[in-house]
Amino acid sequence: MYRRMVLIRAFEETLSDLFGKGVLGGTSHFCIGQEACAVGVIDAARPTDWLVSNHRGHGHLLARGLDSTKVMGELMGKITGYCRGRGGSQHLCAMDKCFLGTNGITGGGIPIATGAAFALKYQKTDHIAIAFFGDGASNQGTFHESLNIASLWKLPILFVCENNLYGMSNPTAKACASGTIAPRAAAYAMPGSAHDGLDVQTVYDAAAQAIARIRQGGGPELLELMTYRFCGHSKNDPRVYRTRTEEEEMRRRDCIAALEQKLPTLGYDQKTITQTALGARQEIARAAEAALAAPAGGQADATQGLFA
Ligand SMILES: Cc1ncc(C[n+]2csc(CCOP(=O)(O)OP(=O)(O)O)c2C)c(N)n1
Numbered sequence: 001m002y003r004r005m006v007l008i009r010a011f012e013e014t015l016s017d018l019f020g021k022g023v024l025g026g027t028s029h030f031c032i033g034q035e036a037c038a039v040g041v042i043d044a045a046r047p048t049d050w051l052v053s054n055h056r057g058h059g060h061l062l063a064r065g066l067d068s069t070k071v072m073g074e075l076m077g078k079i080t081g082y083c084r085g086r087g088g089s090q091h092l093c094a095m096d097k098c099f100l101g102t103n104g105i106t107g108g109g110i111p112i113a114t115g116a117a118f119a120l121k122y123q124k125t126d127h128i129a130i131a132f133f134g135d136g137a138s139n140q141g142t143f144h145e146s147l148n149i150a151s152l153w154k155l156p157i158l159f160v161c162e163n164n165l166y167g168m169s170n171p172t173a174k175a176c177a178s179g180t181i182a183p184r185a186a187a188y189a190m191p192g193s194a195h196d197g198l199d200v201q202t203v204y205d206a207a208a209q210a211i212a213r214i215r216q217g218g219g220p221e222l223l224e225l226m227t228y229r230f231c232g233h234s235k236n237d238p239r240v241y242r243t244r245t246e247e248e249e250m251r252r253r254d255c256i257a258a259l260e261q262k263l264p265t266l267g268y269d270q271k272t273i274t275q276t277a278l279g280a281r282q283e284i285a286r287a288a289e290a291a292l293a294a295p296a297g298g299q300a301d302a303t304q305g306l307f308a
C-alpha cells in the first residue's frame with residue numbers, strides 16, 4: 001500500500017512538472033493528499049470488482065494496478081495510452097482491469113457504477129461495483145437516485161465519498177445541508193459511516209468490512225472518507241477560498257508521511273522503506289520517459305478506428 005501511495009504521488013508530481021514545461025496541455029485534477037482513500041479501498045477489493053471513478057481519478061487508476069506508462073501516455077494523448085490518447089485524464093477506461101472509467105461529469109459515474117452492480121447481480125456473480133466520487137457530487141440528483149435504486153434492489157455496490165472538504169471553491173458546509181455525507185445513507189435504508197481517510201489502514205479496514213457484507217448479499221453501503229487535497233481544484237486554482245494555515249495543518253497530517261512513521265512499528269526497516277519509495281519514483285520517471293517518446297494518438301489517430 002505504501003508503494004502504491006508513493007507511486008500515485010510521484011505520478012502527479014511528475015505531471016505537474018510536465019505541465020510546467022508545457023509538455024502537457026489543458027488541465028488536470030490532482031489527488032495529492034488523498035492517496036490513502038484510493039489505495040485503502042481498492043486494496044480491500046478484488047481485481048474483478050468493477051470500479052468507476054470521477055474527474056480526480058489518477059489515484060484510482062494506479063491503485064487498481066493500471067500500467068503507469070499507459071496511463072501517462074493516455075494523458076499525453078499518445079497512441080500507447082489506454083484509449084489511444086483519445087480519453088485523456090477525464091475519460092480513461094480499461095475494461096481489462098475492470099475499470100469503467102474516470103468521468104468529468106460531477107456525479108456522472110455514480111449511476112454507471114449502479115448499473116454495473118445491477119449487471120453483476122443479474123449475472124449471479126459475487127463481484128461488486130465501487131463508485132468513487134466527491135462531497136460535491138453527493139449533492140447531485142444522480143447520487144440520490146443511485147442510492148435509492150441500489151437499496152431497493154439490494155445491489156452489490158460500495159459508494160465511496162472522498163470528502164476533501166471542498167467542491168471546487170465551495171466548502172462542504174455551504175453546499176451540504178446535513179454537513180456530512182454518511183448520514184444520508186439512512187434515508188435510503190443502507191449503512192453509512194465516516195472514517196479517517198488520511199489513515200490507509202483505517203480506510204482498508206472499513207472498506208474490507210463493508211465489501212465482505214456487500215459480497216454476501218447484504219446490499220449497498222456508503223463510506224465517507226474524510227480527506228484533503230493539497231493542491232488546488234485543478235491546475236489554475238489560486239486557492240483564495242482557504243487559508244495557508246489550514247493547508248499547513250493538513251499537510252502535517254499527510255497520509256504518506258504518517259504511514260512512513262508507522263511502518264517501522266510494523267517491523268519494516270528504514271532501508272526497505274526508502275528503497276520502496278525510490279522504486280516507485282523510478283517507475284514513474286521511466287513511465288514519463290517512455291510516454292514522451294511514444295507516437296501521438298488522439299486526433300492524429302482519428303482515422304484508425306478505436307478498436308482496430
Ligand atoms: C454536472 C457538472 N457540474 C459541474 C461541473 C464542474 N465541476 C467539476 S469538478 C466540480 C466539483 C466536484 O467536487 P467534489 O465532488 O467534491 O470532488 P473534488 O473535486 O472535491 O474531488 C465541479 C462543480 C461538472 N464537471 N459537472
Ligand SMILES: [Mg+2]
Pocket residue numbers: 134135136162163164165166167168
Ligand atoms: Mg470535494
